[in-house]
Amino acid sequence: MAPRLRRSASGLLAVLVTLLALAGLAAPAASVVPGAVPASRTTPTPSPTAADASPVRVQITEVTPAVLRPGEDLVVRARLTNTTGDEIADPRAVVQLERIRPSTRADLQTWLDEPVDSSRSGRSLATVPAEAPLAPGASVELEVTVPADAVGLLDRPDTWGARGLAVAATDGRRRVGLQRSFVLWATESDDVAQARVSLLVPVVGPAAVPSGSEVTPPGPTLTELVQPGRRLDDALQIARSSADVALVVDPALVASARAGGDASDWANALSAAAVGRDVVALPWSDPDLTALAHADADGLLDAAVQASATAAVEGARPLAARSDVLWSSGPTTDQATVDLAARSSASVLVLAPDDLRADGDVAGARTTLESPAGNVVGLVPDATLTTLLADPQQLDPDATTATVVQRVLAELSVLARGSGEGLQHVLVALPREADPDPALVGAVLAGVQGAPWSRTAPLTALLGSRGDDADRAPLAATAVTADTLDPAAVGRLAVTRDATIAFAGVTDDAPSLLAGVDADVLAPLATGWRKDPVRRLVLVDAVVAQVDARRVGLTLAQTSSRNIISADSEVRFSVRNDLPAAASVRVQTTPRKACLRTEPSATVVVPAGGEEVVPVAVHAIANCEVVVEAVLTSVDGAPLAAPVSFVVRASPTIESVGTAVVGVLLAVGLVLGVVRTVRRGQSARRGARRVHDDAGTRPLPVLGGTRDEDDA
Known part of the structure; x- marks a missing residue:
């Protein structure tokens, strides 16, 4: 038995060796020199086991061309970084391509979500080795060229679009890292649908602070933010990359920058960059719309919009901007x-990217928002595209400019294919605090313009496009979060503003008294203050106290107790005006008992720096002692100074009361007598009677008149 088993094992081993040899002849190894092997000679890269790690970080740094056409070679550059403490002995870069075109945006995401050890990574088209082993922590740049005839994509009118691209790092034949991206394939057909992309760049922050306030805003200062490489300077650089970029500007920020210092040069450059493009003027200080909405503070929003419009008229914001666009404070609406x-x-509201999500790829950026007060145009930013431009590392920690460009073009190719009913228009709205790389955004916009299925477009084109009727998820039940300003605090700001406006309205120079009030009140409402809710409440207290302090200068003098012994009398009040302008005032009194009635005084003009006496009529109904509160008010009844209280002892005399009563009774009796006489008329015993004289007895006319001569 033993010899027979040995002979069987030897035969089986010979068969296996023969099969392996034949397999080696049928599938030769991929090229190990810069270049590529024909598609017919490629072999799939072996996938690692689940227990294998990814010791090499792969980053695709260049895909040339971004849009590949028939007859062109594909060049891919990748950076391989050894993240382990062991040497990678035989590092190689392998370019792989999946030739099945994704049909939806979900398919794109599925390709990107495949794990490193997934067998779905496409066919290997070319391999390039490093010149030396890769030491721990070291990196190497490798360039792989795939000849045009190895790409293997069909040149037909309906084959354009994205294909999955992967660059795998191998150590010999073992995969040790991988990054996924896309190849964009464009055929020679001119009949290609297009998607439009509009980009909004916010020019806001830091959080507003009233002049003279000791509360410091969170984050960098304006001077710091306009420095090269910082957020506001980056916004300016992004605007310069394309005339279709729309700027969303806080006029308060521009006014502050123009006030002087290092920021003035930036403000001038921003004004120059704004020429010829769409510019949106946000309400003054970019107030938190969520806080205003839940406090029913419509007046504060109107004040912010009006402040921006006034700044435009006065030249503080030399930007030809539209002011009918509001931008949700986020993160939801x-x-x-x-x-x-x-x-x-407002006629337009820019929503947050996660609002009104729609199923599928047919939803565009423009929709209709219904409200009992009327409909508003809603602009819904694309969440994926916005994140890719603002912070691509959220989606891929190894993202590079090249992978971002390729993914944006892949997303747009799918959108363009789904736009059979018209142009698909999407919106990218960078978050307020985002600090994107201007070079990245510029490369994306250039790629969008270079692809046959996409173009950039200004905001006005988006607003003029046809809205979609896609089925969307409803808005959030509430957008109030822990960092949203409390409605009570918003109400305090609204009350102090309204009171100050009423106070200034009684003077001949209201603008002087109200200068800066709206800017002060709107400062704590700035969206930028969400980063520091604690200090924001301190600022609210400071602003309320500061604005309340403006309502001084009009004084109602305290009066002593009064004794009133007549039914009708008057109380005279002294009003002092220390304001620089004349004031029109009234005094209103309120007795705390019904035994005394009062009337508001007539309007009295108190000159600037002067004093006037204001009489108030009072009417005593009965004997009593009553406390009366007097308030100095505007013509409309708004209080202007602290109220004063005094005591009135009302003792109307019997004669005064009796005279009034008797007079009323006599007047009533007289009227009744006349009416009674007229209604009863003349009778045989009333009005006509006879008199006796020398001529005899004769009748007198009615009511005692003399007889006519003809009757003699």
């Missing part, structure tokens, strides 16, 4: 915010 926008002068 609720119906209350939509209702606030509808009640205001």
